[in-house]
Amino acid sequence: MKSVALYHRSIRRFKPIPVDVATLEAVAQATSSSEFLQSFTMIHITDATLRAKVAKISGSAALNQPNGALFIFVIDTGRDIRLIAPGSDHHHFTNWNAFLAGAFDVTLAAQNVLAAAERAGLGGVMLGSILNDPQQMIDLLHLPRYTFPLLGLMVGVPDEDPQAKPRLPHAVVVGENTYPAADPAAIAAYDHAVAAYYAHRDTGAREESFYSLIQRHLTADQHHRDEIGAILKAQGFDLPQG
């Protein structure tokens, strides 16, 4: 089976050509939805000042250039809560199950949009980096209670043609009926493939391997993301820790 999905690369530089935003938004709405609650809201950022503020939070290269459409995908169970009778026990819309449903709906809608864009010859990149400052995202977008900005997505006409990043060996990631057996040799070979990719890629070539990427995570400063739990609580989600 042939599939353009096999040739995915994130695209972070776009041509100054508009994309069919209405269709992309309709694609997001057509996505599978957990319990059919459609627990997401999608915000298209068209205001240049707002976009600059999101760029500052994200720091992604995709936002440090002017082109492409920017969408923010928001977990949203508030719409359901506003529909039920005032005073009802709404914990089914604030608990882990509801939160995960929202996270599924956001993630699948965003990926569906990216995949549809890629099928149409466009490109794009996910932006988890909006989580660098979720409270500021909430404030900037005037997000009400029971919502949370989980993921950004840039889509546009590609103005770069990066090499595909090699993926882990099939046997390492895919099991049949049970968890796949560890294969250190396959992972070591993969490490060399990643090192070769980084050494020879057209832009941003550097000394890097899969091991070194993982090692860097051990020391990465992600303390600012420790606040996510408190922000979720303030937004009305009730997510106890075990």
Ligand SMILES: Cc1cc2nc3c(=O)[nH]c(=O)nc-3n(C[C@H](O)[C@H](O)[C@H](O)COP(=O)(O)O)c2cc1C
């Ligand atoms: C949930 C998620 C969040 C991501 N966030 C960012 C981001 O904030 N900035 C960015 O440049 N790329 C981001 N990416 C893109 C990844 O860096 C990229 O998918 C990965 O390096 C593999 O490269 P590829 O997509 O070109 O195959 C994100 C991807 C995912 C799935």
